[in-house]
Amino acid sequence: MEFLVRIETDLPDNLPVERRASLLAAEAQRGRELIADGRLLRIWRTPGRRANVSLYDARDATELHDLISSLPLWPWMSVRVEPLAVHPLELLDAD
Amino acid sequence: MEFLVRIETDLPDNLPVERRASLLAAEAQRGRELIADGRLLRIWRTPGRRANVSLYDARDATELHDLISSLPLWPWMSVRVEPLAVHPLELLDAD
Amino acid sequence: MEFLVRIETDLPDNLPVERRASLLAAEAQRGRELIADGRLLRIWRTPGRRANVSLYDARDATELHDLISSLPLWPWMSVRVEPLAVHPLELLDAD
């Protein structure tokens, strides 16, 4: 099942520079893993913001929660999740 | 997977009385079927409104859409769906 | 009487690690008690967030306030409460 996920990230100003750098590197690494695992299908930047829109494939909301909360920046994220249903046009398209 | 579903129903004023009565009877009948099938787990009235809150069990958002749109009053409903993840407390509770 | 309760929890960044751990353990313990007492009927995670949706059974809003504010994390919670009325479908279902 697919989910549309919106994430705003708000790292505190007083985070030490090295801590910030290592968190961002770990975040990118975890993102690559989720893509490789076929869980993170697409990801876009919201222009102008420290935010993204992404498309996840997960068995259900419980697995989705595990995937999102596995992101190293999760403690500083505000996340909104929207469930998506298959549209008939994509079924027709597959004929 | 469980979903929390909110439904507001707004039947038009000019619906003939018999049409309204048969629609409401069909709606109640379909509701009982969904309960019997284990799809509609709980349903509550929003006090004071022509609205309800309900708890569905569905394989995914696509099946949920089919269940909700099978309700006879669906053409006059405004529906909002929220995906629910399992909470660790319920897992502990099941021990 | 049943109530739908939404809780967002926002623990401050600078909470010492042990304090955080003991608070979370106490919170889970109090949750198990509320379940055992038949007050906390259901609880779900809001996927992706530090938030949950729960279903309480309480005599009235005053008792509900006592139950919620007995949670150890209450000082850091933002809580919204919605009263629920019995839906006729559940009465029919009980026949």
Added chain:
Amino acid sequence: MEFLVRIETDLPDNLPVERRASLLAAEAQRGRELIADGRLLRIWRTPGRRANVSLYDARDATELHDLISSLPLWPWMSVRVEPLAVHPLELLDAD
């Protein structure tokens, strides 16, 4: 248990004059009964609007729904209900 209730009423423009008058008379009559029965404790007008704020006493949300939907104008009302808990100051006050 007390509830704060907000009601906006929107009668359609094309309601015949006599129908409107009889509905308003029935509404006032039902309001007086609810006051006499100790269910409608207070009621205020929202200045400038076809709306009111009221304070109900009901056993629970189910009874409250029955009280509100017994109002003759209910089919044209938009209603919001808020549960109220006892405040410690009123307990002190009762000493």
Added chain:
Amino acid sequence: MEFLVRIETDLPDNLPVERRASLLAAEAQRGRELIADGRLLRIWRTPGRRANVSLYDARDATELHDLISSLPLWPWMSVRVEPLAVHPLELLDAD
């Protein structure tokens, strides 16, 4: 004239324990005075929140501001005020 007043109170985390206790005691004391003076007619807790709903009687908005800002916790309060008009049902009721 009556006003419906909503107050959310947000005391900072780092307030010393004794300061917090003395503020809360002073707040309760001022609340009892306002009740005794016939200015604070009713007060309810918003279940689950550090918030209340109250009903004030004041000559006008200027006096109401003086009453509310006389509360010791006022510097940490977020307040919303709604003016209330007499409803004809209460006039009828007084006959």
Added chain:
Amino acid sequence: MEFLVRIETDLPDNLPVERRASLLAAEAQRGRELIADGRLLRIWRTPGRRANVSLYDARDATELHDLISSLPLWPWMSVRVEPLAVHPLELLDAD
């Protein structure tokens, strides 16, 4: 006591031309009376909209409701009222 009042007016499309004209003339006439009576202190147009912002002087919210609902277009108005308190700067200014 002064009130800030916002009014949006939405006359139905199918109102006969003469009815519309006589309503608008009556509305302007009632507006001039309220100004002459010192009740309508100021009135501004919201640019681009069929709406205005106005400043009323009324004894309380009950009298304000009577003033606003005396406007011939009231049945088609959406009205929001905000109570205003005296600001100390205006007291100083009066010295």
Added chain:
Amino acid sequence: MEFLVRIETDLPDNLPVERRASLLAAEAQRGRELIADGRLLRIWRTPGRRANVSLYDARDATELHDLISSLPLWPWMSVRVEPLAVHPLELLDAD
């Protein structure tokens, strides 16, 4: 450039049955063309609603407007458009 597009469709109740059917058929046909042309990359149903979320590829907002307004149901649609920027993770992914 990709755009996230949300569409709610609200066909009027009084649309003749055949007109409705031919409109829906034309809409599905136009959707298949947009998919075949590589302009409509993905489309999902919003569960429970007469609404969808879709992903378009268009040169700019002007072309996107032309694509959306070419849909036969456009006169009854409420549409919201969100521009999407490439996310670095997808660039890394393409290596």
Added chain:
Amino acid sequence: MEFLVRIETDLPDNLPVERRASLLAAEAQRGRELIADGRLLRIWRTPGRRANVSLYDARDATELHDLISSLPLWPWMSVRVEPLAVHPLELLDAD
């Protein structure tokens, strides 16, 4: 003085075809005049909607209201106006 103006236009479904066409032609003609007069400085379409964003130059809000309400489609428009102040960067730019 410049103003940012947002306009949503909602022509009723039952408007006769010729009336609609003549209104749209008159609207375009008035738009060209406003551009020629230097009052309508820029205008953009909101992609996907029957809406636009525009930039007006007017002496004040009163003249702006006259300009907007001179548009033939004004009776069916919902308009929001935002006043704009000169930004220092444009002053520097003019050096």
Added chain:
Amino acid sequence: MEFLVRIETDLPDNLPVERRASLLAAEAQRGRELIADGRLLRIWRTPGRRANVSLYDARDATELHDLISSLPLWPWMSVRVEPLAVHPLELLDAD
């Protein structure tokens, strides 16, 4: 041209007492100047809040920005500005 201005002021908790006092005195002094200059026509308190509503007369939005940002508390203010157009009733009134 007149503008309706809403200001919420949020001074930080840790501002030294003398700094706070001198800021408030300077703010009141600047307010009296703006009144004397005919720029600040009216000012009201929003009851219960650290907020006010005011009526300014300024040549345009640029001058209005200069007037508001000349207030000593401006760095801690949240400000919303609404342009006002002359209402025909006030023109009639001036006859």
Added chain:
Amino acid sequence: MEFLVRIETDLPDNLPVERRASLLAAEAQRGRELIADGRLLRIWRTPGRRANVSLYDARDATELHDLISSLPLWPWMSVRVEPLAVHPLELLDAD
């Protein structure tokens, strides 16, 4: 392609004076470059706020993100972006 961009800037209170001054100078310098490069077409102040509205020309949302995030104050900005489509009136105007 043009974009309407809204920026609110919220520099922290505790930023050292010289740091603040050098940031503001760098911000103005970068703004002038964006104007000189034909990327920042217009910029206005939102009166009364630490905010602006601006009009950018960028190839797509990805380039727009790069332009906005090149601003030295970007880490303290809240940004909202709106894509703009060409309006037929401007095409006519160009004839």
